[in-house]
Amino acid sequence: MTTTRMRAEIAEQPVALRRTLDALLPAVPGIARLAERTRQVLFIARGSSDNAAIYGRYLVEAHTGRLATPAAPSIATAYRRRVDLDGVLAVAISQSGKTEEIVETLGWAADCGARTVAITNGAASPLAEAADLALVTEAGDEIAVPATKTYSTQLAALAVLGVGLGADVDPGDLRRVPDEVARLIEETESSPALAAMVAELAPVSGAVVSGRGIAFGTALELALKLKEACYLHAMGLSYADLLHGPIAVVDPRTPAILVAAEEGPTLPGTVALAHRVTGAGARAYGIGGGEELAAACSHALPGPRLPEWAAPLGLIVPGQVLVEALARALGLNPDLPRGLNKVTQTD
Structure with missing residues (x-):
């Protein structure tokens, strides 16, 4: 079997995560000091980084009690309107740190009164240099266009940010993440469910x-990867939104992939959705969710044995393995999706 760059970079994630956590956990006191006089978090991102920001938003709101919202960069770059951001911690996320729109929006946020944080894999990037505090991930060079290790290390940086903002979590859980990711890669690749899912999705x-x-960002990121690397019309939705109408598209020709941590308040609803999908004669594929979700699905891949707040750092990994395998089965090169570049510039 030919090894793609995407597959090689998936395998590098345990080391990249360990390096990133070693580098960033000592920054927790600095994050706390910077955020002392702030009350709200504003996330600035596009693409995979935007999906990471969804995780950050749920983490901040569920575990720190702060309001967290996504920015609309066009307010800064197209409308050029000033907004009162006093008391706001603006967090810009970009794997390269070179996307001009994101750099400009972070500068705009600072000019509007926000304190600023950059999360990037580019230590000397314009984004890192523009921020009051840079949380630089240690993913190393990523060659494949679909983000894998840069995405998971962004999640690690956001988890550290949450700890710095006073999240009611055990930071020690993060030390278990690299080994869990290594286990997930091995168990997913050897799982009979992987081959079955690839054959049925092809x-x-x-x-x-x-x-x-907290798993919603994972669903969005997996949908994006299926679109990028497999050219599949994949729709990422919260199951609450799915039940409001789009559930009608799920049928024997349109399966559902359901992601969940092994614990938490959203797991029962995910299991109920799996039963509804299979009860309608469609296929439901599970990622994570433990034995309960696996039993409700047509096939299921393992998830991380981590508490809900840290689960997304590993939950995306079986999905990455699935996407890479499906792309190869379709005769596609997942390293170089058509029409895409590693750094995307937007107006």
Whole structure:
């Protein structure tokens, strides 16, 4: 079997995560000092980084009691309107740190009164230099266009940010993440469910990917990867939104991929959705969710044995392995999706 760069970079994640956590956990006191006079978090991101920011938003709101919101960069770059950001911690996320729109929006946020944090894999990037505090991930060079190790290390940086903001979590849980990711890669690749899911997804043109709460960003990121690398019409939705109408698209030709941590308040709803999907004669594929979700699904891949707040750092990994394997089965090169570049510039 030919090893793609995407597959090689998936395998590098345990080391990249360990390096990133070693580098960033000592920054917790500095984060706390910077955020002392702030009350709200504003996330600035695009693409995979935006999906990481969804995790950050749920983590901050569920575990620190602060309001967290996504920025609309066009307010800064197109409308050029000033907004009162006094008391706001603006967090810009970009793997390269070179996306001009994100750099400009972070500068705009500072000019509007926000304190600023950059999360980037580029230590000497314009984004890192523009921020009051840079949380530089240690993913190393990423060659494949679909983000894998840069995405998971962004999640690690956001988890550290949450700890710095006073999240009611055990930071020691993060030390378990690299070994869990290594286990997930090995168990996913040896799972009979992987081959079955690839075989059943290969003929379809579309799929729904769903999760809720802290797992919602994982669902969005997996849907994006299926679009990028497999050219699949994948729709990422919260299961709450899915039940409001789009559930109608799930049928024997349009399966659902459901992601969940092994614990937490959204797991029962995810399991109920799996039963509804299979009860309608469609296929439901689980990622994570423990034995309960696996029993409700047609096939299931393992998830991380981590508490809900830290689970997304590993939950995306089986999905990455699935996407890479499906792309190869379709005769596609997941390293170089058509029409995409590693650094995307937006207006």
